[in-house]
Amino acid sequence: xxxxxxxxxxxxxxxxxxxxxxxxxxxxxxxxxxxxxxxxxxxxxxxxxxxxxxxxxxxxxxxxxxxxxxxxxxxxxxxxxxxxxxxxxxxxxxxxxxxxxxxxxxxxxxxxxxxxxxxxxxxxxxxxxxxxxxxxxxxxxxxxxxxxxxxxxxxxxxxxxxxxxxxxxxxxxxxxxxxxxxxxxxxxxxxxxxxxxxxxxxxxxxxxxxxxxxxxxxxxxxxxxxxxxxxxxxxxxxxxxxxxxxxxxxxxxxxxxxxxxxxxxxxxxxxx
Amino acid sequence: xxxxxxxxxxxxxxxxxxxxxxxxxxxxxxxxxxxxxxxxxxxxxxxxxxxxxxxxxxxxxxxxxxxxxxxxxxxxxxxxxxxxxxxxxxxxxxxxxxxxxxxxxxxxxxxxxxxxxxxxxxxxxxxxxxxxxxxxxxxxxxxxxxxxxxxxxxxxxxxxxxxxxxxxxxxxxxxxxxxxxxxxxxxxxxxxxxxxxxxxxxxxxxxxxxxxxxxxxxxxxxxxxxxxxxxxxxxxxxxxxxxxxxxxxxxxxxxxxxxxxxxxxxxxxxxxxxxxxxxxxxxxxxxxxxxxxxxxxxxxxxxxxxxxxxxxxxxxxxxxxxxxxxx
Ligand code: SF4
Numbered sequence: 001x002x003x004x005x006x007x008x009x010x011x012x013x014x015x016x017x018x019x020x021x022x023x024x025x026x027x028x029x030x031x032x033x034x035x036x037x038x039x040x041x042x043x044x045x046x047x048x049x050x051x052x053x054x055x056x057x058x059x060x061x062x063x064x065x066x067x068x069x070x071x072x073x074x075x076x077x078x079x080x081x082x083x084x085x086x087x088x089x090x091x092x093x094x095x096x097x098x099x100x101x102x103x104x105x106x107x108x109x110x111x112x113x114x115x116x117x118x119x120x121x122x123x124x125x126x127x128x129x130x131x132x133x134x135x136x137x138x139x140x141x142x143x144x145x146x147x148x149x150x151x152x153x154x155x156x157x158x159x160x161x162x163x164x165x166x167x168x169x170x171x172x173x174x175x176x177x178x179x180x181x182x183x184x185x186x187x188x189x190x191x192x193x194x195x196x197x198x199x200x201x202x203x204x205x206x207x208x209x210x211x212x213x214x215x216x217x218x219x220x221x222x223x224x225x226x227x228x229x230x231x232x233x234x235x236x237x238x239x240x241x242x243x244x245x246x247x248x249x250x251x252x253x254x255x256x257x258x259x260x261x262x263x264x265x266x267x268x269x270x271x272x
Numbered sequence: 273x274x275x276x277x278x279x280x281x282x283x284x285x286x287x288x289x290x291x292x293x294x295x296x297x298x299x300x301x302x303x304x305x306x307x308x309x310x311x312x313x314x315x316x317x318x319x320x321x322x323x324x325x326x327x328x329x330x331x332x333x334x335x336x337x338x339x340x341x342x343x344x345x346x347x348x349x350x351x352x353x354x355x356x357x358x359x360x361x362x363x364x365x366x367x368x369x370x371x372x373x374x375x376x377x378x379x380x381x382x383x384x385x386x387x388x389x390x391x392x393x394x395x396x397x398x399x400x401x402x403x404x405x406x407x408x409x410x411x412x413x414x415x416x417x418x419x420x421x422x423x424x425x426x427x428x429x430x431x432x433x434x435x436x437x438x439x440x441x442x443x444x445x446x447x448x449x450x451x452x453x454x455x456x457x458x459x460x461x462x463x464x465x466x467x468x469x470x471x472x473x474x475x476x477x478x479x480x481x482x483x484x485x486x487x488x489x490x491x492x493x494x495x496x497x498x499x500x501x502x503x504x505x506x507x508x509x510x511x512x513x514x515x516x517x518x519x520x521x522x523x524x525x526x527x528x529x530x531x532x533x534x535x536x537x538x539x540x541x542x543x544x545x546x547x548x549x550x551x552x553x554x555x556x557x558x559x560x561x562x563x564x565x566x567x568x569x570x571x572x573x574x575x576x577x578x579x580x581x582x583x584x585x586x587x588x589x590x591x592x593x594x595x596x597x598x599x
Binding site for chain 2: 088236269271
């Protein structure tokens, strides 16, 4: 199953997820990575650069990750402990911005949304509708090279505001505040998994494709064309072609021609 | 629609406010430019289609465009305009899926600017000018939200030398039935055999509902147009389309139909590639088609057979002057 990866910056932000989802440390390229089906948790360290580097490293090695959810603390004018979903992420230093495609409100219990401004140093110029953090833009920068905007989200709990100062934040307080993020992250994870399952390919196409490519030499382009022809064949006939027969042809072009003929001969009917 | 993006420039526009009032519980998100959301890279059209957002925006720059060659119903001067981008329906062959990054719906609220540009364009010509709506959207499907039809018809009422085609599959015809038919407006329905509607035109009204809407419009005095486009090939093509034409002819006053056009399924190559990526299991896209003149379409022999059949079968029901082979 394609995992959803929770991305945090600090141990105090990770704790609640590690405990509640029973995640265990897994070694991977020096990353602080934890896992238990169907979640991964990546702890990146503080700041945009660390967040971007760790996210890119993870998504390069784990292309099966279907979505990432950045969870962490942020400063704003909202009350301490309130949880928000990002509808906009801005890298304040570069002006680059992202608009994650938001899930239906019912899937995240009418959660309020904010614009997240990722800053390089802690900020105190709190503004209505804006939350300050230090990682979201780094995660979006890296993840948007691998995933679409509906599969990259940021969930932030307010840790500091004009009444509760930044200096008063302790690791214990962070862990306590992050409890409120857990259900939202799980709801987002469920939403993604439902969508991914809808797209899941259960036709045996992948197996047939692999069997042929494993025995008959295919260039990248040949393999691409083969996959599409197998897909067409399956869509039109409702079955997979005889893989051993195709393997016996022992030549990528001949396999393609045979499949093309079969696709052309396959009847497409529309019946009421 | 539970997310509405609002471009700052139109935040106080009366249409924006009216539309926002329809969605009091939606997330209302202020944005600077609609392109930041709509044209952003790395969007998943298919995923967005299941819960699209609404984007209320100002259309700057050119609002009225010359139609591509062949897109006409007999007029010499032909233009299209798009007061909306994208569509509530989900036809598997729709070229909008190939054209746009996003499945969100953009509604341009500055209809007054569209109307001014239509007037200016019409004035450039001494003969009749045609304006086609429904090129980048369905003209009527979101009308309860946009109220575009009334705005538009009020305007065309004042422009007798300008013709308007409203292209649709929608049955949202209440605003049309609530007023006197205008002589310079054609309400044109895209029609397909019901088996194709069910298989490939997801979320659209059934053929029977479209025919019912056409009957009511015709009875009310509106000029109606029939658009058999795209024609899709199938083993039982002749049965499907033969029955379709006969059903349509039995339902409507064919002599009074303004225009009939047809076009065989075709998509620009790049759009087709994107559609295959979005919907690898779509039957329509799995059927053999080939590149021709930058388009992906059926082999020429099949295309000719389809055209010939349709033209001869339609000839039983309509006059030559009603027929336009490709729109
Ligand atoms: S009704 Fe027209 S615009 Fe809408 S999805 Fe279908 S083909 Fe596209």
